[in-house]
Amino acid sequence: MIRHQILCVLFFMxxxxxxxxxxxxxxxxxxxxxxxxxKTPVAVPLFQADDDDPTAKKxxxxxxxxxxxxxxxxxxxxxxxxxAFLEDPSTMAISGSGIHFRNxxxxxxxxxxxxxxxxxxxxxxxxxxxxxxxxxKLLVGKRYRSTTDSYRQVARRxxxxxxxxxxxxxxFFDSRxxxxxxxxxxxxxxxxxxxxxNISRFTHHNSISLFPAWSSDGRWxxxxxxxxxxxxxxxxxxxxxxxxxxxxxxxxxVPAWVPGRFELAASLSFSGDQExxxxxGNGKIIKRLTNTVGIDVEPTWSPxxxxxxxxxKRSGNPQIYVYDIDSGRVQRLTFEGRYNTQxxxxxxxxxxxxxxxxxxxxxxxxxxxxxxxxxxxxxxxGSNEAPTWAxxxxxxxxxxxxxxxxxxxxxxxxxxDQRRLLSMSGEQTNPKWSPNVLN
Amino acid sequence: MMKRxxxxxxxxxxxxxxxxxxxxxxxxxxxxxxxxxIAVAEEAARQAELEKQKELERQQQLExxxxxxxxxxxxxxxxxxxxxxxxxxxxxxxxxxxxFDEATLDDxxxxxxxxxxxxxxxxxxxxxxxxxxxxxxxxxxxxxxLGERRAESVKTFxxxxxxxDARMTTISYGEEKPVDMGQYEESWAKxxxxxxxxx
Numbered sequence: 132m133i134r135h136q137i138l139c140v141l142f143f144m145x146x147x148x149x150x151x152x153x154x155x156x157x158x159x160x161x162x163x164x165x166x167x168x169x170k171t172p173v174a175v176p177l178f179q180a181d182d183d184d185p186t187a188k189k190x191x192x193x194x195x196x197x198x199x200x201x202x203x204x205x206x207x208x209x210x211x212x213x214x215a216f217l218e219d220p221s222t223m224a225i226s227g228s229g230i231h232f233r234n235x236x237x238x239x240x241x242x243x244x245x246x247x248x249x250x251x252x253x254x255x256x257x258x259x260x261x262x263x264x265x266x267x268k269l270l271v272g273k274r275y276r277s278t279t280d281s282y283r284q285v286a287r288r289x290x291x292x293x294x295x296x297x298x299x300x301x302x303f304f305d306s307r308x309x310x311x312x313x314x315x316x317x318x319x320x321x322x323x324x325x326x327x328x329n330i331s332r333f334t335h336h337n338s339i340s341l342f343p344a345w346s347s348d349g350r351w352x353x354x355x356x357x358x359x360x361x362x363x364x365x366x367x368x369x370x371x372x373x374x375x376x377x378x379x380x381x382x383x384x385v386p387a388w389v390p391g392r393f394e395l396a397a398s399l400s401f402s403g404d405q406e407x408x409x410x411x412g413n414g415k416i417i418k419r420l421t422n423t424v425g426i427d428v429e430p431t432w433s434p435x436x437x438x439x440x441x442x443x444k445r446s447g448n449p450q451i452y453v454y455d456i457d458s459g460r461v462q463r464l465t466f467e468g469r470y471n472t473q474x475x476x477x478x479x480x481x482x483x484x485x486x487x488x489x490x491x492x493x494x495x496x497x498x499x500x501x502x503x504x505x506x507x508x509x510x511x512x513g514s515n516e517a518p519t520w521a522x523x524x525x526x527x528x529x530x531x532x533x534x535x536x537x538x539x540x541x542x543x544x545x546x547x548d549q550r551r552l553l554s555m556s557g558e559q560t561n562p563k564w565s566p567n568v569l570n
Numbered sequence: 571m572m573k574r575x576x577x578x579x580x581x582x583x584x585x586x587x588x589x590x591x592x593x594x595x596x597x598x599x600x601x602x603x604x605x606x607x608i609a610v611a612e613e614a615a616r617q618a619e620l621e622k623q624k625e626l627e628r629q630q631q632l633e634x635x636x637x638x639x640x641x642x643x644x645x646x647x648x649x650x651x652x653x654x655x656x657x658x659x660x661x662x663x664x665x666x667x668x669x670f671d672e673a674t675l676d677d678x679x680x681x682x683x684x685x686x687x688x689x690x691x692x693x694x695x696x697x698x699x700x701x702x703x704x705x706x707x708x709x710x711x712x713x714x715x716l717g718e719r720r721a722e723s724v725k726t727f728x729x730x731x732x733x734x735d736a737r738m739t740t741i742s743y744g745e746e747k748p749v750d751m752g753q754y755e756e757s758w759a760k761x762x763x764x765x766x767x768x769x
Contacts (some may be wrong), residue, residue: 318746339746342711355714361741362714382718382742385711400718428715442712448671449712470671472712491707516709560710 167206167543171297172239174211175199176220178246178259186279190255191248197286198244198259198293201304204326205294206526206543211240226260226272235264242270244293255279259289261296270296283328294523303521305567308528309333309343309352310539314557320354322369325521325564327539327553334367342561344386346393349568351412353386353395364397366414377414387430387439388412390478396420396430396439407441407454420454421461431476431483433500440464440474440483440500451485453500464498467505473517476500478566479524482544484508486516495529497544508546519564520544528552528562658768661689665763666724671708673719675727683724686766687731697769700724702742703749705758710744717742724764739769 178195180187202208213220217234224230225245235243246259254276261271271292275285287304294302306325311318320333320343334340336358343354353366364383366375377383381400388395393412398405407427409417421427426444433439440453451465451474465471470488477484482497487505493514496505509515513532520527524544531540534551537558542549553559666679675683690696702721704713721740729735750757 339743341714341746357746381740382714384714384718398715400722403722405715405718426712426715426719429711442715444716449708470708472709486709488708493709 165543165545165547167545167547170209171207171241172211173202173208173242173244173293174216174235174238174240174264175202175244176213176216176218176223178248179221179225180248181250184250187248187250187255190250190257190279190282191246194246194248194257194259194282194286197283198290201286201290201326202293204541205290205302206548207294207298208242211235211238225258226269230262230267232262232264232267240264242293242297250279253278255281257282257285257289259285261293298523298525300523300525301567303523303526303564303567306522307345307349307565307568308519308539308552309345309563309565310530310559311341311343311561312555312557312559314555320352321555321559323553330553330555333369342385343563344388344395345563345565346388346395346412347391347566348393349565351388353388353397355384355386364414366395366412375412375414377410377416379416385429387432389432389436390434391436396432398428398430407439420456423461429472429474431474433476434478434480438500440476442472442474451483451498462502464500464502465505475518475520477520477524477544478522479520481524484518484520484527486518495527495546506546508542509549512549515540517561519562521564522567528564530560530562657689657692661686662766662768665765667759668720668762668764670705670758670762671716673702673716673723675723680727683727684731687728687733690728690733690737697737697739699767699769700738700740701747701765701767702740703747703761703763703765704745705761706745706748706753707758708745710746714742714744714746717744720762720764 175195175198178191180191182188199210203210215238217237218231225247230243241264243262243264244259245262246257249256255278257275257277259273259275260269262268263270273289273292275288277285291302291304294300303325307322308325309320309322312321317337318339318341319335320340321330322333323330333352334356336356338356338358340354340356340358343352345352350369351366352369353364355362356365358365362382362384364377364386368374377397377399379399379401382398382405384398386395386397394417395410395412396407397410398407404424405427406419407421407430408419411417421441423443423445426442426449428442430439430441437457438453438455440451442449443452446463448469449472450463451471452461453464454461464483465485468487468489471485473486475484481499483500484495484497486493487496492511493516494507494509494511495515495518496507498505508527509531513534515529515531515533518527518529526541526543528539528541530537537560539552539559539562540549541552664682666675666682668679690698700721702717702719704717718740721742725738725740728738748761750760
């Protein structure tokens with residue numbers, strides 16, 4: 132396992148030929164208002180490999196399958212139907228002037244990904260390219276050297292390059308999702324990859340554990356647990372058996388890490404009233420942030436760490452407010468409805484997602500953090516709640532009871548492409564998306 | 571010679587023995603009581619026996635009275651104990667209920683809390699954990715905060731009635747521990763509660 136990780140870190144990457152591809156801005160494929168309404172058709176023919184080398188053939192197939200799945204998952208792309216291909220993937224030219232771009236534009240593909248895999252003993256060399264078929268131009272060329280079975284990492288890496296070349300965003304292919312599941316009989320935290328793969332159990336408290344929050348470096352998860360009878364925040368290392376607690380009585384609820392810093396905010400009630408405090412990553416209080424009688428809970432930070440949104444009952448029912456660190460000023464953000472909670476500030480900074488309850492049913496909305504009209508993303512397909520953003524702000528994960536039991540779903544930031552992320556026993560709630568962290 | 575010695579010896583023992591026997595018989599005859607004496611003695615013995623029985627009965631009655639008294643005390647103690655148990659069960663089983671998204675105490679809640687305060691005053695050694703709960707509607711982080719407010723408002727009310735702060739702790743379970751799994755207002759109303767547990 133450790134050896135495996137080291138190998139992953141030791142990826143060799145080269146730019147193949149030509150100048151560095153110019154960035155997304157110059158390729159006007161994406162509709163700025165909603166890039167997901169007009170998906171870019173991309174052709175991913177089977178990558179080439181030596182017919183007599185089954186290891187290479189397998190790596191070529193697996194890598195191609197994963198890149199296709201990841202690109203489709205991102206919401207930006209639609210895959211061209213392989214049955215419509217005019218070119219034979221096994222014999223076509225995969226680089227240079229040999230590519231017949233017209234054969235790809237003819238079937239509607241605006242992007243083409245080609246690749247080949249060569250195996251040399253323990254290592255495999257993956258050569259992957261992204262072409263703009265309309266401008267007949269190479270956008271990305273990469274060569275990865277790694278183990279023969281690390282196609283998942285290779286696919287993740289190259290998919291990230293493709294999304295970056297087309298959208299200018301770093302994507303989310305190096306991110307994971309933490310969530311709560313009660314399948315074991317008690318509410319425990321679980322982790323999975325961004326696409327629902329590699330599910331692993333994170334806590335074994337046989338208690339109630341809730342509200343996971345990832346540190347900016349992805350190495351720590353802070354969460355609330357009843358493992359010690361009272362609801363306390365535990366700051367737990369992702370791999371090592373190291374953890375920190377907050378040495379204060381009373382309720383300790385819903386931690387939120389400050390972006391880029393080893394600090395977090397959380398509501399504590401030891402003073403007799405719930406207030407949001409700023410704490411070190413080791414659980415020591417730095418200072419008190421809010422100062423109003425009543426419920427103050429669920430902080431979520433702006434990406435620059437200068438503001439945070441939170442839920443307060445100061446107006447009589449739960450509404451979302453924004454606190455400005457420098458001025459200490461608090462402004463109310465939501466005015467529609469009588470029950471707005473679960474704010475989640477987009478890592479892009481431009482929207483705050485939240486859930487709003489009407490007639491006992493929750494739906495997800497987004498709103499400009501400076502105020503404005505909320506936009507509704509889910510439409511009463513069961514109860515939809517607990518929105519959390521992908522690190523590039525393109526997708527939102529949430530929990531929904533649309534199929535009966537509560538499960539984790541995905542949608543784009545505009546509410547399109549709603550689909551279930553994973554299937555497992557019990558009910559899943561409280562998803563939280565990690566930052567992009569290489570692993 | 572030897573034979574004579576033996577005869578002398580035998581005589582020495584036998585003759586006094588015979589003499590003694592004769593004298594004994596004579597004495598017996600002389601101590602025999604008259605008929606009157608016998609009647610008096612028997613009467614006395616009968617009286618004594620009667621006395622003894624009376625005394626025994628008296629003692630038995632006393633014992634019974636004592637037992638009855640003891641039983642009465644025990645019954646009373648049991649009744650008191652039962653009453654105490656019932657009071658404790660009422661203290662533990664009767665929850666304070668809240669409206670949706672509210673942590674304020676209505677008249678019914680306040681009346682119930684006055685009874686709870688009395689129980690706490692009658693049981694100065696008892697420490698109480700006040701649990702705040704919510705119904706499943708709403709979101710779980712907010713409900714965790716709301717459950718805390720509910721438990722705290724109960725604690726504050728009891729403190730105002732003179733119950734020491736040190737005897738009460740609060741804990742919020744939010745929506746995590748419903749008593750009724752139903753999805754109707756009736757079930758939700760049961761779940762929006764502050765419950766009492768002994769420390």
